[in-house]
Amino acid sequence: xxxxxxxxxxxxxxxxxxxxxxxxxxxxxxxxxxxxxxxxxxxxxxxxxxxxxxxxxxxxxxxxxxxxxxxxxxxxxxxxxxxxxxxxxxxxxxxxxxxxxxxxxxxxxxxxxxxxxxxxxxxxxxxxxxxxxxxxxxxxxxxxxxxxxxxxxxxxxxxx
Numbered sequence: 001x002x003x004x005x006x007x008x009x010x011x012x013x014x015x016x017x018x019x020x021x022x023x024x025x026x027x028x029x030x031x032x033x034x035x036x037x038x039x040x041x042x043x044x045x046x047x048x049x050x051x052x053x054x055x056x057x058x059x060x061x062x063x064x065x066x067x068x069x070x071x072x073x074x075x076x077x078x079x080x081x082x083x084x085x086x087x088x089x090x091x092x093x094x095x096x097x098x099x100x101x102x103x104x105x106x107x108x109x110x111x112x113x114x115x116x117x118x119x120x121x122x123x124x125x126x127x128x129x130x131x132x133x134x135x136x137x138x139x140x141x142x143x144x145x146x147x148x149x150x151x152x153x154x155x156x157x158x159x160x
Contacts, residue, residue, distance in 0.1 A: 021040055
């Protein structure tokens with residue numbers, strides 16, 4: 001079973017899916033015929049510009065249905081779609097979220113009861129985060145209590 005098959009393993013083929021942050025590598029491309037909508041930090045034109053010099057296949061960048069510019073993720077999605085998704089996919093997203101608890105709360109607003117959140121996260125041992133400190137439960141609680149919108153110097157591994 002490859003990576004994408006694992007991510008999709010608990011998601012029915014007919015499910016309404018929201019893919020968060022597909023960027024230049026959607027797990028569920030619109031051409032797949034599945035009922036998928038996308039949410040990203042930039043629209044298609046901005047993504048193409050951002051990645052133009054990076055060597056990625058720009059043809060894999062698709063139209064973005066909802067553009068998130070800050071605040072709770074669910075606020076980027078029209079209210080009439082809240083609670084209508086059978087699945088939310090987020091690949092390599094959580095490590096970029098300064099307040100993961102609020103991210104999970106937003107996903108809860110978007111999912112139907114019994115819906116599936118499918119996450120793919122990098123293995124810290126094998127990526128650029130190798131030397132960053134591991135996030136603790138205390139770090140998560142602190143980020144939530146502070147309603148953090150930006151990473152701390154510690155999370156970014158920056159000295160004061």
